[in-house]
Amino acid sequence: xxxxxxxxxxxxxxxxxxxxxxxxxxxxxxxxxxxxxxxxxxxxxxxxxxxxxxxxxxxxxxxxxxxxxxxxxxxxxxxxxxxxxxxxxxxxxxxxxxxxxxxxxxxxxxxxxxxxxxxxxxxxxxxxxxxxxxxxxxxxxxxxxxxxxxxxxxxxxxxxxxxxxxxxxxxxxxxxxxxxxxxxxxxxxxxxxxxxxxxxxxxxxxxxxxxxxxxxxxxxxxxxxxxxxxxxxxxxxxxxxxxxxxxxxxxxxxxxxxxxxxxxxxxxxxxxxxxxxxxxxx
Amino acid sequence: xxxxxxxxxxxxxxxxxxxxxxxxxxxxxxxxxxxxxxxxxxxxxxxxxxxxxxxxxxxxxxxxxxxxxxxxxxxxxxxxxxxxxxxxxxxxxxxxxxxxxxxxxxxxxxxxxxxxxxxxxxxxxxxxxxxxxxxxxxxxxxxxxxxxxxxxxxxxxxxxxxxxxxxxxxxxxxxxxxxxxxxxxxxxxxxxxxxxxxxxxxxxxxxxxxxxxxxxxxxxxxxxxxxxxxxxxxxxxxxxxxxxxxxxxxxxxxxxxxxxxxxxx
Numbered sequence: 001x002x003x004x005x006x007x008x009x010x011x012x013x014x015x016x017x018x019x020x021x022x023x024x025x026x027x028x029x030x031x032x033x034x035x036x037x038x039x040x041x042x043x044x045x046x047x048x049x050x051x052x053x054x055x056x057x058x059x060x061x062x063x064x065x066x067x068x069x070x071x072x073x074x075x076x077x078x079x080x081x082x083x084x085x086x087x088x089x090x091x092x093x094x095x096x097x098x099x100x101x102x103x104x105x106x107x108x109x110x111x112x113x114x115x116x117x118x119x120x121x122x123x124x125x126x127x128x129x130x131x132x133x134x135x136x137x138x139x140x141x142x143x144x145x146x147x148x149x150x151x152x153x154x155x156x157x158x159x160x161x162x163x164x165x166x167x168x169x170x171x172x173x174x175x176x177x178x179x180x181x182x183x184x185x186x187x188x189x190x191x192x193x194x195x196x197x198x199x200x201x202x203x204x205x206x207x208x209x210x211x212x213x214x215x216x217x218x219x220x221x222x223x224x225x226x227x228x229x230x231x232x233x234x235x236x237x238x239x240x241x242x243x244x245x246x247x248x249x250x251x252x253x254x255x256x257x258x259x260x261x262x263x264x265x266x267x268x269x270x271x272x273x274x275x276x277x278x279x280x281x282x
Numbered sequence: 283x284x285x286x287x288x289x290x291x292x293x294x295x296x297x298x299x300x301x302x303x304x305x306x307x308x309x310x311x312x313x314x315x316x317x318x319x320x321x322x323x324x325x326x327x328x329x330x331x332x333x334x335x336x337x338x339x340x341x342x343x344x345x346x347x348x349x350x351x352x353x354x355x356x357x358x359x360x361x362x363x364x365x366x367x368x369x370x371x372x373x374x375x376x377x378x379x380x381x382x383x384x385x386x387x388x389x390x391x392x393x394x395x396x397x398x399x400x401x402x403x404x405x406x407x408x409x410x411x412x413x414x415x416x417x418x419x420x421x422x423x424x425x426x427x428x429x430x431x432x433x434x435x436x437x438x439x440x441x442x443x444x445x446x447x448x449x450x451x452x453x454x455x456x457x458x459x460x461x462x463x464x465x466x467x468x469x470x471x472x473x474x475x476x477x478x479x480x481x482x483x484x485x486x487x488x489x490x491x492x493x494x495x496x497x498x499x500x501x502x503x504x505x506x507x508x509x510x511x512x513x514x515x516x517x518x519x520x521x522x523x524x525x526x527x528x529x530x531x532x533x534x535x536x537x538x539x540x541x542x543x544x545x546x547x
C-alpha cells in the first residue's frame with residue numbers, strides 16, 4: 001500500500017468513482033456506436049458510402065449545416081450586441097440585464113417550444129393579431145418550415161452566445177481603448193481596429209459553442225419543423241426508434257461526433273478550453 | 283458624440299432582445315386560463331379548470347412525482363461524485379488530471395442525441411430501459427460535469443495553505459475535507475446541486491429514448507402534450523414549470539447574495 005502511494009497520488013482515489021462510471025456507462029457505448037458504424041449491417045464502409053448514393057441523406061446533412069450556420073450567425077451577432085451593452089452600462093442596469101439573461105437560460109426548453117407553438121401557429125397570437133389589425137388577410141406560415149425552426153433555435157442559443165463574449169469583454173483592459181481615442185482614433189475606428197480584434201477569442205468560443213449545440217439540437221426542430229424540416233438528430237431518432245437501422249444512425253452519429261471534436265480542437269487552438277467551461281486553472 | 287449615440291442605440295437594442303428572450307414563455311399564462319377544451323387564447327372569461335385538471339389527474343401527478351424523485355436522486359448522486367472528483371483533480375493537479383477533467387466534461391458538450399443513443403444501446407443488454415435506475419444513472423452522467431465546473435470554480439479561490447495548516451495541526455484527510463475544504467466550497471457545491479437538479483428535471487432527449495411506459499417523467503408528458511397539440515393542461519403544466527423556475531432562481535439569487543456579503547465581511 002505504501003509503495004503504491006508513492007507512485008499514485010491519493011487524490012485519484014476520489015476521482016475514480018465518477019471516472020469509472022463515465023468510462024463504463026458512457027465512453028463504452030459511444031465507442032460501440034463508432035464500431036457499429038463500420039460493422040452494421042455488414043463490415044466495411046457501406047454506411048459511409050450511402051452518403052454518396054443517397055440524395056435524401058445529403059439533403060438532411062445540408063439542411064442541418066445550413067440551419068446551424070444561420071442560427072450561429074444570428075445568435076453570435078445579437079449576443080455580441082447584448083454583451084457589449086452589458087459591459088458598458090452601470091452596475092445596477094447590468095444586474096437587471098444579467099437577471100433577464102439567466103432567467104431565459106433557465107426556462108425549460110419544452111415550455112419555450114410550447115410558447116412558440118402558441119405564438120406562431122396558424123391560429124397563433126401573432127397571426128390573429130396581424131389579422132385583427134388588418135395587416136394580412138391570410139395567416140402566414142411561420143411554422144412547419146425553416147423560419148420557425150430558426151426562430152426557436154436562435155431564441156434558445158442567444159444566452160449561450162452571450163456568456164463567453166461577456167467573459168472575454170470583461171477581461172479587456174479599458175485603458176487600451178482610452179489610449180486609442182487619445183491618439184485621435186474615432187469611436188468607430190477604435191471599435192473595428194482595437195475592440196473587435198481583442199474580443200476574437202470570445203467570438204470564436206461563442207461561435208463554436210453555439211454551432212456545436214445547434215448541430216445536435218432535437219426538440220425545437222422536431223416540434224417547430226413539424227416533420228417538414230428534417231435535421232440529423234431527428235433522422236437518427238427515427239432510424240433507431242422506428243426503422244431500427246443502427247448502422248445508418250451510427251454513421252451519422254460518428255460524423256456528428258467527429259465534427260464536434262474537430263471544433264473543440266479548433267477552439268483549443270484559440271484559448272484554454274477550461275476558461276470556456278469555467279474549469280479551475282490553479 | 284457619435285459613439286454615445288451608437289452605444290445608446292445598442293443598449294436599447296439589447297434590452298429589446300433580452301425582453302424577446304423572456305416574454306414569449308409568458309404566453310402560456312393566458313392560454314392556461316382559457317375556459318375552452320382546446321388550446322386557445324381566452325376571450326373575456328377566464329377559468330382555472332385546466333389547473334384543477336392538472337392537480338387532480340393521476341397521470342400528471344405521477345409524472346410530477348417521478349420527475350421529482352429522479353431529479354433529487356440525480357442531484358444527490360451527481361453532487362457527491364462531482365464534488366469528490368473536483369477535489370481529487372484539484373489535489374492531483376497534474377498533466378493527467380487536466381486530461382481527465384477535459385474527458386469528464388465531454389458529456390456536457392457531446393450532442394444529447396448521441397448520449398441518448400449511447401445510453402439506449404447499453405441499457406438494452408443491462409435491462410435498465412424504462413427504469414428509475416436507468417434514468418438516474420444517465421442523468422447523473424450528464425449532470426456531474428456541471429458539478430465539476432461549479433465546484434472547481436470554488437476551489438480555484440480556496441487557499442491550499444489552509445489545507446496544509448489543518449494537516450499540520452493534526453487533522454486527518456477526512457477531517458480536513460469535512461471541516462476545512464467543504465465549508466469553503468459550499469457555494470460551488472450548492473450551485474452544482476441546483477444545476478444538476480434542473481438538468482434532470484428538464485431533460486427530454488435522453489429520456490425519450492430510455493423510458494417508455496412505467497417511468498413517465500414530466501418533460502416526457504409535456505412532450506406528448508405538445509406533439510398532440512390539443513389539451514390546454516399542457517399550458518397549465520408550463521405555467522407551473524415557469525413558477526418553479528422563478529422560485530429556484532430567487533433562491534439561487536438570495537443564496538449567492540448571502541455568499542457575496544459573507545465574503546465581504
